Amino acid sequence: MTTGVMIGEVSLGEGHRTAIIAPVLGSSVSVLREHAALAREVPVDILEVRLDHLLGGADVPLAQAESTIIDALRAVRAAAPSHPLLATIRTASEGGTWSVTDDVYAELLGAIAKSGLAEALDVEIARHPAAISSVLEATETSGIPVVLSRHYFESTPPREAMLAMLEYMTTLAPPQRAIAKLAVMPQCPEDVLALLSASLDAKRRLEHPLIxxxxxxxGRVSRLAGEVFGSDASFATVGAQSAPGQLSASTLALLLDR
Structure with a gap:
């Protein structure tokens, strides 16, 4: 049976309805603030603050990057005070905009965890194990849950490989404070079916909530079928898309009968 994870006042898992997560992204804090304000007008449960778009080139000094991130989280918090925040630095290897070393990645995520400005933190499991361990230690100390994520922007792994990936994620942190997220790029309808089948199998086997x-x-059908196939949240837009195939939050809410 799935153990629920609380992100702010929003519960993922335990048979609850599909949560709607809206990414907000922009190349400046002011754009992030504007997009976050839009969330007040639509049925969004959680805001994902995509911080990588703010950070520019790989040579940004660590102190400057940390200051920028903290300023951005404060701005989004002020613009949408009723929404819990999922903080994400999506790196270039996972479809994001920032190339960063494992050490810097761990330092920045650790700083976010300690800041108290986010209710959850995305952690890319393809990073070096030492970096992942460092971040998970910081989140455990701070008491915030994590979204353990893996993205395949070029292809869809075989069904058994996807299931194994989700199972591996659940070994990294206990079910009450970790969500396993897997995103793939289908090349044919059979790829979508493989993802949905792996998701359903994982939901039946694992205690952790899944995305x-x-x-x-x-793959748009997968964004609508979470309650059937085991995904506890779906991503939708209030501003710019953060991944191909995302629906607007208003459209997704309508289709989910929210």
Whole structure:
């Protein structure tokens, strides 16, 4: 049976309805603030603050990057005070905009965890194990849950490989404070079916909440079928898309009968 994870006042898992997570992103704090303010007008449960778009090139000094991130989280918090925040630094290797070393990645996520400005933190499991351990230690100390994520923007792994990936994620942190997220790019309808099948199997086997996504137009059905196939949240837009195939939050809420 799935153990629920609380992100602010929003529960993921335990048979609750599909949560709607809206990414907010922009190249400046002011743009982030504007996009966050839009969330007050639509049925969004959680805001994902995409911080990588703010950080520019790989040579940004650590202190400057940390200051920028903290300023951005404060701005989004002020613009949308009733929404819990999921802080994400999506790196270039996972479809984001920032190339960063494992050490800097761990330092920045640790700073976010300690800041108290986010209710949850995205952690890319493809980073070096030492970096992952450092971040998970910081989140445990701070008491905030994590979204353990893996993204395949070029392809869809075989069904058994996807299931193994989700199972591996659940070994990294206990179910009451970790969500396993897997996003893939389908090349054919069979890829979408493989993702949905792996998700359903994982939901039946594992205690952790799951977020499973087939991206692009071909995979849109996966964003709507979470309650059937085991995904506890779906991503939708209030501003710019952060991944191909995302619906607007208003459209997704309507289709989910929210």
């Amino acid at each position: 499973t996504i087939a991206m692009g137009h071909l």
